[in-house]
Amino acid sequence: MTLYIYYKLRNSKIEFTKYTTLKATTLFDKVWDAHVVEHVEGGPDIVYIDKHLIHEVTSPQAFSGLEARGLKVFRPERTIATPDHNVPTVNQHLPISDEQSRTQVETLKANCEKNKIEMYGLNHPNNGIVHVVGPEQGHTQPGMTMVCGDSHTSTHGAFGAVAFGIGTSEVEMVFATQCIMQSKPMKMRITVDGELSKGVSAKDLTLYVIAQLGTGGATGYFVEYAGSAVRSLTMEGRMTVCNMSIEMGARGGMIAPDETTFEYMKGRTHAPKGEAWEEKLAYWKTLKSDDGAEFDKEYSFKAEDIEPMITYGTNPGMGMGITQSIPAEADIPVSELPSIKQSLAYMDYQLGSQILGKKVDYVFLGSCTNGRIEDIRAFASLVKGHKKVDAITAWIVPGSKKVEKQAIEEGLVEVLEASGFELRQPGCSACLAMNEDKVPAGKYSVSTSNRNFEGRQGPGSRTLLASPLTAAAAAITGVVTDPRDFL
């Protein structure tokens, strides 16, 4: 029998709750269980939410719903707002020209003012994609529960938080009560051991895992990523991995916090300071799965098996090593053949064909998956000394104002410009193409974002998901290219 000590952190007061348990527990259980206000008999848990992130697209109906009930935001200090999904990535100093988009952004501003919610509006030095902003401002912390009306909220799990995407009715729930009702998911651990090869990044790791499990392979589960390859990732790499958890259906993904996490967090604006830091640090260090903790499902992979990845179809599970060929008819289970054929018809690709050398028209570097400074550094390092192919339209979109500033300060913008690229202004941009950054019908885009669904980057657009290095290699060659050729 082991004695476990849990710290409960509420409003910066620290309580020590001691209890004994016979069972070794997982990281996920520790964080989830510490936030259960009540278990509804035969139903979901009432889960307390430490941090609620909102943006302009999935919040307006929640605010109006709240108002219709005659309610106010219960804990406005636990909510942070930033417009990101529906903003232009040029001329952000001008009023937004699209009327509906402008209304949506202005509605967010009005709702935040009315409810006393802190907002990083357009041109604010902290503005950016909600999942880039949260960590860089120190809002995201280990052991927290975090939600946002956006499925890529799983990003914050990189810090050992339980973070997941919710719908607008649930956004309204959090506004009204700072809680949501949620059935506890099952637990999955994905272990990747070994060392990633040269030219293989966190994005390739996650695309590899998703290709193994399939687009619904983790539905119903919350994933913990473990293993030496995961441990050796930077925080930005870990965010990329956790970000993509939803692409195999998982509610979220998380990684136990360690020195890499604490090093990243120390000194961030909203991270605890002084004595409070030390107290929280002691708690954060307890946040890991105990030896012998049980998972409902486990997978193990070897880092050495992963090469630069690319997708060839219309869901993120349809990925493969860049030197491989699209599966041949004989290699596909009969039951899956119709949907794969439909997907390839959309892409205008043939069963069994090679992906290397396929024509590319657009390159997108950005999004909550790969719009951070390390991504821009990687892209710039590869294109340095080369020129963008004239026929390629490239959108290099920083994840936040802070990333933009850093790219300028580090001289990355000069490198990009010398190679024929320009840095745009922050936002979700061509990841979901709500703004003007749309890939035209029939065109191929090598994109560092997270989804290759039909029409995702614009009606009729064809998306190939890849890492920043692979996107860079496509931009300077005009075709799908193995980035290792340039390393």
Next chain:
Amino acid sequence: MSVDKFTLLKTSCVPLPNENVDTDQIIPARFLKATSREGFGENLFRDWRFSSSGEPIKDFVLNQAEYSGKVLVAGKNFGSGSSREHAAWAIHDYGFKVVVSSFFADIFRNNALNNGVLPIQVSADFLSSLFNAIEKDNAQKVIVDLEKQELTYNNESCSFEINPYKKDCLLNGFDDIDYLINKKEKIQDFEK
């Protein structure tokens, strides 16, 4: 916003055998610019339903007059991808009360339930025989009995799962916020 009470349903079906239907297909991102919940039904499955010039695409099931009804029968892994509740709003606004599939994405399932749309998960075999029955008879009726947790067509019947709390919500038209507001005191205690 409380939801409609879910009552016994006898209706024909609309079949959509495609697998992995993501929420970007259910409602493309460019239609998420509205600030209200209404009117998303007209853009449900927009890019499968209409050409780029706005002409109905004849092959798509929502444009085929022989199929109608309040139940959408869909291929496995329905509703994957984006958390946009607009997908559930579009399905509800179009007039569907039930989506039947052999597998649902988690966030979509919650969003549907929060809007009074019942996701019914059935076995792959049941789904495939239901598709066959609809193919044979476009007007094939199904009966959805939430009280008994039973989906029936012809002489075929299968039970489905739903947690008792959510079932109670649907039958009575309650929503989670009604429930949570009554727990305010407990939540405040938890914060201490």
